[in-house]
Amino acid sequence: MENGDAFDPNCPTRLILDRIGDKWSVLVVLSLREGPRRFTELRDAIGGVTPKVLTQTLRAMEHDGLLTREVFAEVPPRVEYTLTPLGQSLHAPIRSVTEWAERNVHAVLAARAAHAG
Template sequence: MAQNCPTRQVIGRVGDKWSLLVLFALSTGTKRFSELRSEVQGISQKMLTQTLRTMERDGWVSRHVYATIPPKVEYTLTPLGESLEDSIAVVRRWAYTHMDEIVEAREAYDCRRE
């Protein structure tokens, strides 16, 4: 896959750890910034802002601002985002299913290297 291949760029985006975790958090419904911040442990305010902006630009997330005081902002998966989440869920299920095999492989690898 050539570097400028658009699909490679999308896969690079899809492979972004924070996007995957925000996608997962939004899969259970619309969330506010603060809710996302607490649900996706370890993400900084700056990284969450940047991640949401990129996901909105890619058409995975819609951002709705309510003209309340102070303004309320909510994020929701778009149909495109939901379809991506469905395919990512396949990988997540793979991870759940094979977690033990990976842990065993790591232990065996580390033993061989001792």
């Protein structure tokens, strides 16, 4: 199988980059790293995401094979989200980028401020 070419505007690699470059997808991967979580646990862990946007993100990630959604036959129904092996494989690169952002946030904000004024 041939690898994709992200610089080719017709390459589906760009769709994948859109998914894994989305801030909510990144935070879901980081939040699910330690194991399954329920919707409210994810929402609370991520912070600042609306239920609608989180639902859309989770559905898209499930569609892309990055996580699974399991419904337990309980009253009320319990739903858990878990990273698939493919989703787990994203953790290391996402963690690296996140750590870079956390280390460099002040430098980036200073550069923005310098250009704004």
